Amino acid sequence: MSFEHNGDGEELKVLWFLPTHGDGRYLGTGEGGRAVDLGYLAQIAQAADNLGYYGVLLPTGKSCEDAWVVASAMIPLTRRLRYLVAVRPALQPPSLAARMTATFDRLSGGRLMINVVTGGDPVENRGDGIFLDHGERYEATREFLEVYRRMLSGQRVDFVGRHVNVEGAQLLFPPVQTGGPPLWFGGSSRDAIDVAAKTIDKYLTWGEPPDLVAEKIGNVRAAAEGEGRRVSFGIRLHVIVRPTNEEAWAAAEDLISRLDDETIASAQKVFSRMDSEGQRRMSALHGGRRDRLEVSPNLWAGVGLVRGGAGTALVGDPETVAERMREYMQLGIDSFILSGYPHLEEAYRFAELVMPLLPLRREGSPLEVRPANTGPFGETIANDHRPAR
Secondary structure, rough: OOOOOOOOOOEEEEEOOOOOOEEEOOOOOOOOOEOOHHHHHHHHHHHHHHHHOOOOOOOOOOOOOOOHHHHHHHHOOOOOOEEEEEEEEOOOOOHHHHHHHHHHHHHHHOEEEEOOOOOOOOOHHHHHHHHHHHHHHHHHHHHHHHOOOHHHHOOOEEEEEOOOOEEEOOOOOOOOOOOOOOEEEOOOOHHHHHHHHHOEEEEEEOOOOOHHHHHHHHHHHHHHOOOOOOOOOEEEEEEEEOHHHHHHHHHHEEEEEEOOOOHHHHHHHHHOOOHHHHHHHHHHHHOHHHHHHHEEEOEEEEEOOHHHHHHHEEEOOHHHHHHHHHHHHHEEEEEEEEEEEOOHHHHHHHHHHHHHHHHHHHOOOOOOOOOOOOOOOOOOOOOEEEOOO
């Protein structure tokens, strides 16, 4: 598997997010919260499919519905939408993960992408039976991927490692995608970059300021070149876009308007126990303070006050958000995984306001391909005329 480097954005992929850990209008409160059930998740997935998003990310962990079960339920409800689903080294054996991967890939017609998640919360890890320190988890990840990738490429695998041991592991039924689905992966530590350089197709970063993203991309690219490989790059961000910048910033403030200091302090305490370098970098952007949330022009860290993982949002009018995205694209980013609260409405808002300004990747035959937001065309005027664009 290989991905071309497209810093000019000609192959831009925009993915959305399925919020299996919850959704609502305000962060840190049940007010305006929504039940994330099959019907609501289907609404979001079908909206993303119809609006032209490349795929959707499903989160993983004890706070979420199981990603594989949810993604499987979405397969027959969508046509082109891809699913970025996690495998968990140290939590599942590579042979089982390979069978799950191949089955999903076949049943979906090749619409699977794999998110390799090592896990950075020691408390949650112990609850899952994982008693490995940071370095050991990445060691287990390297061994897992050695077996997993070889199985997906059709090999019969014998492997003896410190964490993984298999004898005669193989798939009887291969995946649709040759060699298996592409592997996406994020991690900011030296151990994580080593894993990315040796085995990963697309390296993901959370939404840090452009100068920090540029530094990270440079480190990963150099490490991959040292292994004789090339890696492509993606970024995970939230987005708050409105017709004007003033409206967008007001919406950002409204999103955290129900947050109190006690809730913020409690969340930051949980984040501080994690041994994830990426989470440390996210938390350092704002330090848990409300008065330092714009950490770079139009990059707002308010989401990270209470949400783990990706904690920053692009905030602005459509032209501003598109320009900030182009800045990341110039660094080498070719894939954006976006989300917004609530996820159903914001999927439409971003598609309608920003997608027409972006050089999106197009796929399929001319009859199948349609630019984002081509229909419906607006309400017919006087039962007779289409409205002007």
